[in-house]
Amino acid sequence: MTALWRPEPGPVTCIGETMAALVPEPVVPLETADLLRVDVAGAESNVARYLADHRVPARWVSAVGDDPWGRLVRTRVAESGVDTSAVRTDPQRPTGVLFKNPGAYGTRVQYYRQKSAASALAPELLGDPAVTSAALVHLTGITAALSPSCRALVTEALRLHVGGRPYVVSFDVNHRAALWSDGSAATVLARFADRADITFVGLDEAQALWGNHLVDAVAVRRMLPGPRILVVKDGDREATAFTGAEQCAVPAPHVRVVEPIGAGDAFAAGFLAALLRGDDTVRALRLGHLTAASALRVGGDHGPLPPRSQIEELLAASDAQWAMHGAGAGTKGATRAGDP
Known part of the structure; x- marks a missing residue:
């Protein structure tokens, strides 16, 4: 099994809008629909919540409005065991709201987040x-x-080169075309993805951003040589981790999919949790898949993990046993990107 470079143990801080x-x-x-369930959704807090599920100290840092939605968001995230003490309440700006619209060809999301508290x-x-x-920092x-100020925040966080920052930076590309009206997504996201210590990107996402010539994970690695660890997720097929010149791929298990949004965030959290506790590449990718499956099985972004004993058994399984687990678990589903 391949040894992973890993950051020093310590808390993980996830920054972004929920x-x-x-x-x-x-x-x-x-x-x-006759009924709507009230939930919370945000890629970075999804990661923080799943990290907390894996007993990794996690913080979510953001801003919410001084309104019922903001109080709901802060409470729900904190109930998952995430430290929300650094979340600021903005008395002038509202908390963002979204509506999920499931359909035969995926889930569309309608946003009401313009000039939200977190956009400042x-x-x-x-x-x-x-x-x-x-x-x-994730x-x-x-x-x-x-917003321009949010982009400046990410730019500053990644300003120093890999190894020169006071903390490790994990970056999930999480391309949301509807949010990039200025046409700069491909250039900006490529620059950020290549400057992070750890980068997550979907193969289909990379192709949509940077071209269909990126035919596989190896091609994506050639384009993004900068990260110490690059993880390329190929939908419901497999995920590949590159550590320097080495690579390791682990197939995704079969999952009965209720709703796919949030699974990419869950995958990132599982992978990072394994990384921080010293696991090897195979176990890190497996824990990413198992955590993603928890999101795929529920209509919201955050679902319950399997029993810890079952997780440990699957992490220690042989390749054949892992494949058997996948084949017996139901209908295969995509490990997709996180909630916008």
Whole structure:
């Protein structure tokens, strides 16, 4: 098994917007729904919540409005065991809200987040003790798309080169085309992805951003040589981790998919949790897959993990046993990117 470079143990700080989410219950197209369930949705807080599930100290740093939605968001994230003490309440700006609209060809999301509290996040946030004391800071491309000040925050976090920052930076590309009206997504996200210590990207996402010539994970690695660890997720097929010149691929298990949004965030959290506790590449990728499956099986972004004993058994399984687990688990589903 391949040894992984890993950051020093310590808390993980996840920075980005979380919104109130209204989700049809049961999972049906929005226009046919009779009931909407109130939930919360945000890529970075999804990662923090799953890290907390894996007993990794996790903080979520952001801003919410002084409104019921903001209080709901802060409470729900904190109930998962995440430290929300550095979340700021903005009395002038509202908390963002989204509606999920499931359909036959995936889930569309309708946003009400323009001029939200979190869109005013700025580089000064990086001086907060909740950030400066972190072993690892997790960011996504979603934050960079929210506003000029948010993009400046991500730019500043990645300004120094790999190895020169006071904390390790994990970056999930998380491309959301609807948020990039200025056409700069491909250039900006490529620059950020190549400057992070750890980068997560989907193969289909990379192709949509940077071209269909990126035919496989190896091609993506050639394009993004900068990260110490690059993880390329190929939907419901497999995920590949590159550590320097070495690579390791682990197939995804079969999952009965209820709703795919949030699975990419869960994968990142599982992978980072394994990384921080010293696991090898295979176990890190497996824990990413198992955590993603928890999100795929529920209509919201955050589902319960399997029993810890079952997780440990699967992490220690042989390749053949891992394959048997996947074949017996139901209908295969995509490990997709996180909630916008």
